[in-house]
Amino acid sequence: MIYCGIDWAERTHDVALVDDSGRLLAKRHITDDAVGYKILLDLLAEYGDTEENPIPVAIEISRGLLVACLRATGRPIYAINPMAAARYRDRHSVSRKKSDHLDAMVLANILRTDAVAHRELPADSELAQAIAVLARAQQDAVWDRTQAANKLSSHLREYFPGFLAAVGVRREGVCHPIARVLLAAAPTPGQAARLTRAQLRSLLKKAGRKNTVDAEAERLQTALRASQMRQLPLVEEAMGRQTLALLRQLDAACTSADDLADAAMESFEKHPDAEIITGFPGLSALSGARVFAEIGDDRSRFADAKSLKAYAGSVPITRASGKSVAVLARRVKNQRLAGVGYVWAFAAMAHSDGARAHYDRRREAGDRHTAAQRNLFNRMLGCLHHCPTHRVHYSEAVAFPAPSETQHDEAA
Template sequence: MKSASTMEIATLPDEPPNGVTGGLDWARDDHAACVVDTRGREVVRHSVEHSTAGLAELVGVFRQAGCHEVAIERPDGPVVDALLAAGTTVVVINPNRVKNLRSRYGSAGNKDDRFDAFVLADTLRTDRARLRPLTPDGPDTVALRRNCRARKDLVTHRVAVANQLRAHLRGVLPGAVGLFAEIDSPISLTFLTRFTTQDRADWLTPTRLAAWLAKHSYSGRTDPAVLHARLSAAPRGPVGAQADANAAITTALVAVLQTLLTQIKMLSTEIETQLDAHADAHIFTSLPRAGTVRAARLLAEIGDSRARFPTRESLFCLAGAAPSTRQSGKSRVVGFRWACDKQLRDAVTDFANDSRRANPWADDLYQRARARGHDHPHAVRVLARAWLNIIWHCWQTGEAYDPNRHIALQRLLAQAQPEAA
């Protein structure tokens, strides 16, 4: 693998092939295409439907116009796959940037797919020095990214349903809310499957509860007598016909949670299998408290295309770990970077926040940021940027993270030894 110093950075040629550039505004049902010449004049305007025949027609339109470079607003999907398969150079331009670029051509600010296709094509013609061709990740990384994002969405859904179940139980069976550590734990859901109403919960005694827990292999350390005391001390829910009516809601929410937990577990297993087979797995699994899913998310969101992040700063900015600076005259404001890859930022900050529990250097960096007056999210982003510096180096060289070679960590540990003595 090439080192960072010898890594080839993909760039566009000074002049577009055949003197034409293309733009493509994609949509759900159809896509607007445009080709401009070296003077910015529109030479082709075309629309195709989103189908196999339509994508083939789209490739043919660009090929007939001699256009080998196309600008688009998204880096993936069937449209991008079709263009890349045809040997077309794809250049991704952020939608926010396109929105700002519309003012070049008029002040009305109207949104039109055909006009946006022209803006994309003309920007590719005029801003070539600031644009980079898309270097797609490998299919194994793309598949891993999809699974990681799907799992994250399911976890978000699980949390929402668990909150809904908790709010429902506060009115119909309050004793079940704080009975176990988590409302969506397997033992809690099993309990709610059997004891859906206050009437059924009243049947329990300390002895009966102990027998029921033993039957379902309860692994918690709380004594059954304590659990029964919690159940008895809680406010009572409705009984009789009203309780039976509410039981249907409890059963429905429990069933949804059980399904979500099953599917999350299934995706976690698939992610583990894909991560084990990935060439870059050793880099991300070597990070402290990265685990499996967290390491997979980092790998999937950063990707495997080294040319995508030729410098540390490019990774910092896309991950939202670098502040945004605005300066005019004597005014200089450093603020939060809103324009970034939200999925990447979430993966990096999630890892950074947990890493401080296992890495003294990370915890020290976080605590010093808090001491300077930063709030928790800001301090985590400071730590995330420091970790990205390390991750980028390991990623570019193909080496796993080695705490024994982490100079700042070893220096901190060496300082702590005399103090402990």
């Protein structure tokens, strides 16, 4: 067997090939372009790489053009966590020296000695990979939108707190279309106070408001003309200009999040697993796309439900040494899947009596809110692993069976 390790960088990569004994067979320094990729393929072919028996590759990254092209060849690709690779490096050099060539050799030797302890990149379909790109980009856009909204809100508190009080009745706050349209028309307290009801009605209609326009215009006029502390006139005008700059960033983030959400849902609904996943209580097309983006459609990726739960961080870890035993929350996990899982569990309680009863039992047993929700998410993940694998739809009676009379008697 021949093993390949690639130390990835933005412009160049170091490649090392080792045999079963760990002996270095070849090394190359290639560029991150088509020419470098051809050199890599020629090097692998020189040492026996074939379509039937491809040489496995270890690399410290799971994305990018080089990884995509290598995956297209059908060879096993192992994305090694850089932290794990750093621990292996100490096995080869106690002097703690480091070089790109040495790192490539370390990666190749990881496959030689411990390939079974690491996981290949999943063989997801092209559609599944596209859904993952869109769903993750949409999540990033939501984070950018939240950051932009927080910056704008913090800035408004310094000179225009009355605006935040006027739009604070809506859950979206400054992200709401009415708030953004209104702020673009009147970015300072003086301009906002001079808005007439006719102008406010026009702005509300521009933002998409259709019902109770007159009542809302009257409420906004009263709120914007309320007494509040003010900055000096020139300072206030300058801060208004800064507000318009921050507002443009927020508008762009809101537009990106909405467009990517539509694209992610459209692609997700084309996948055969979409109907099964959205059949779970609390999962919409968007949240279902986020869940699917992290688990993919490679059925061999997770050997059992426990592996999926560990990947999502819903199961704890046990640290035992002698008489000391500690059960702790799992910190190393897929943060995106864990994040959507919290939202999923919260929404499931409103759409499933069984989920709500399960959460209540955990709370009565002494769990805090977050722990009880994580336990519910853990339960739902077991169902999620089973349903797409066996091509069955979610069943409330199977997921949360009613307690039997025997269980009632034992509890009594």
